[in-house]
Structure formats: structure tokens, C-alpha cells
Amino acid sequence: MTDHSTTTIPRHAQNVGVKLDNRGRVAVDDHFRSNVPSIYAIGDCIPGPMLAHKAEEDGIAAVEIIAGTAVPSTLQP
């Protein structure tokens, strides 16, 4: 059986060198970057509320950061 629950994602990431925090979540900086430069993480597998809208906002923000189109929070209304 393939286990695709969110909690398995950090363990798979760990296999490629991604560091986890003390609760088994992917450790990211405030730009959703893990310690592996090409790997970002969002949603339930990083610290924070495990809620759908939070995961969605994380995803949008991470993509904007990766694309270089993120608006600095100091300029947001």
C-alpha cells in the first residue's frame, strides 16, 4: 500500500537530506526554504496550523517567492 498522508512527506524529504524539526515537520525559513536549496515546503508538513486555507496561502506565497514576484510584506495593503 502506498502511504500518501502529509506526515509521510517529511520522512521522504529526510531521505534526500532535508532537516526536520523536533516534531517531524520540514524545517523551513520564512521563505518556505528547507536546508536543501532546491526544496521548499508548505502546508501541513511545516509548522503552523494544519488548515486548508493556510496551505493554500503558503503555496501561493512560495510560488511567488520562487518566481521572484513576491510583494514585500511591508508594501502589502
Ligand SMILES: Cc1cc2nc3c(=O)[nH]c(=O)nc-3n(C[C@H](O)[C@H](O)[C@H](O)COP(=O)(O)OP(=O)(O)OC[C@H]3O[C@@H](n4cnc5c(N)ncnc54)[C@H](O)[C@@H]3O)c2cc1C
Ligand atoms: C478529516 C479532515 C477534515 C478537515 N477539515 C478541515 C476544515 O474544515 N477546514 C480546514 O481549513 N482544514 C481542514 N482539514 C485540514 C486540511 O485538509 C489540510 O490542512 C490541508 O489539506 C493541507 O494541505 P496540504 O497541501 O499541506 O496537504 P494535502 O492536502 O494532504 O496534500 C498532500 C498531497 O501530497 C500527496 N502525497 C503525499 N505523499 C506523497 C508522495 N510520496 N508522492 C506524491 N504525492 C504525495 C497526497 O496524496 C496529497 O495529495 C481537514 C483535514 C482532515 C483530515
